[in-house]
Structure formats: C-alpha cells, structure tokens
Amino acid sequence: MPGTYAVEVAAAADVTDALRLLLSEAPAVSWHPAEFTDGTHGVGVDAGNVALLDVGSLVECQAQRIEAVFQEHVERLMETPGTMFGLTGEVVDAVMVSSGYGDGTYPCYWGLAADGSLTSLVVDFRVLAEKILRTSRVPFQPGPVSSRGEDITGLRVLAPDGALLLDADYLGTFITGGISSKTWNPDALPPPGSVLEVTEYLGYRHI
Incomplete structure (x- = not known):
C-alpha cells in the first residue's frame, strides 16, 4: 500500500x-x-x-x-x-x-x-554465506561430458589411486541449447577404475 x-x-x-x-x-x-x-x-x-x-x-x-x-x-x-x-x-x-x-x-x-x-x-x-556443494563419483567413460544449467560447478577425472588426471576447469566450455559441454581428448585413456568426480551447487546458507 x-x-x-x-x-x-x-x-x-x-x-x-x-x-x-x-x-x-x-x-x-x-x-x-x-x-x-x-x-x-x-x-x-x-x-x-x-x-x-x-x-x-x-x-x-x-x-x-x-x-x-x-x-x-x-x-x-x-x-x-x-x-x-x-x-x-x-x-x-x-x-x-x-x-x-x-x-x-x-x-x-x-x-x-x-x-x-x-x-x-x-x-x-x-x-556472510557459504555454498552448499555435493560431490559424487561415477565410473569414468571416454567421451564428451555435458551438463544442463549452472548447477554443476566442478568436473575432475581421478585415477584409481586418487591422483588427479584432469580438472575440467582448464577445458573450454561450449554451450548449445542450454547445455554446456566439455570435451577431453587424452593421448592415452585413463587406467581402468578411474572415476569422474562431479561437484554440484545446491544453494547456500548463512554462517
């Protein structure tokens, strides 16, 4: 009023x-x-x-x-x-x-x-806030990695022993129709048992 x-x-x-x-x-x-x-x-x-x-x-x-x-x-x-x-x-x-x-x-x-x-x-x-993040890991499979929206904030490929093989922050991002994709073409495939680590933004909370 x-x-x-x-x-x-x-x-x-x-x-x-x-x-x-x-x-x-x-x-x-x-x-x-x-x-x-x-x-x-x-x-x-x-x-x-x-x-x-x-x-x-x-x-x-x-x-x-x-x-x-x-x-x-x-x-x-x-x-x-x-x-x-x-x-x-x-x-x-x-x-x-x-x-x-x-x-x-x-x-x-x-x-x-x-x-x-x-x-x-x-x-x-x-x-006075902190991000709420969720990190999950799935078996790594060669090929393009795509995500819709802005919720995915981090992509990494880890060897079976936890060693970092790829940090997708250093890859270029291509956005088509609302889908962002990052493509990695390594000289040699990661060893069996490697994982793709995905970090998602779930929101924030005050501290």
Whole structure:
C-alpha cells in the first residue's frame, strides 16, 4: 500500500551484507523468492550497486533525469553503505546501496507475516554465506561430458589411486541449447577404475 517505509542496510567490515525494505512491523514467519518480470529470482548487478525505487516515480522520470541522479549519488557509496534521494522532488522515494563484494546476481526474498501479508523485501548479497556443494563419483567413460544449467560447478577425472588426471576447469566450455559441454581428448585413456568426480551447487546458507 502507499505509505512511508523504513529501509535497513546491514554491513560488516565496510561491506554491505543485505538490504531490507520494511513494509510492516509484523515479524516474517516465512520467506519466498521475489520473482522478477523476466522470471528470475535475483537482481543482476554490473555497476556495483542496487537500488530500490518507487515504480510510480520511476515511470514519470526521463532517462536523463535518472542518469543524473545516479551519477550524483553513486559517488557517495564510496563513503557510506547507502544513500537516499527523491526521483521527482523532495520526497525520498529511492535508496541505493553498494552491492556486497560487487557485480553478480543476488537473490531477493519476500518476507510474509503469519496472516500471509507482505512484511519485508530483502536483497541478500551473500557476504556472510557459504555454498552448499555435493560431490559424487561415477565410473569414468571416454567421451564428451555435458551438463544442463549452472548447477554443476566442478568436473575432475581421478585415477584409481586418487591422483588427479584432469580438472575440467582448464577445458573450454561450449554451450548449445542450454547445455554446456566439455570435451577431453587424452593421448592415452585413463587406467581402468578411474572415476569422474562431479561437484554440484545446491544453494547456500548463512554462517
């Protein structure tokens, strides 16, 4: 609903950890990914900052006005974790913060109160977080290795004694139709009993 809402910035050691827009004083009892218009659940960053803006004010602004305001306030992020400003006048309707360690894609979550109403919006810059990985091994078979999506983060071939024969990070990746593939053509096949080690990204947790 229209109104005045607080914005909180969490920071540690001069690094922005998270940004939260408080829509209600009710505590959040559940969290749900905030879906963007393109179907993703994260905000893409390529300029080291993230802004929350009132969409009604945003659509009324000319591009030149938005660019001028951005340039004016982005320099302030060198000295403070966040800055607030008005897009169309004196009323503060936008906030901008530095985005954790910099560019990337950061997940956003809606916080829901016990009655199902929205209580907050959080942008998590995954600073105080660790990746959840799962490593599995299967018998190695010659030929191309393909993976769909971005969940597979590591591929290695190990000899029966555990010696490293191949680290796929050093191979080129080819992406066709959403499938990424890496091809290894060794001079000699690995010894019998060699294994393919696959590391998958399952998500992250806060520490």
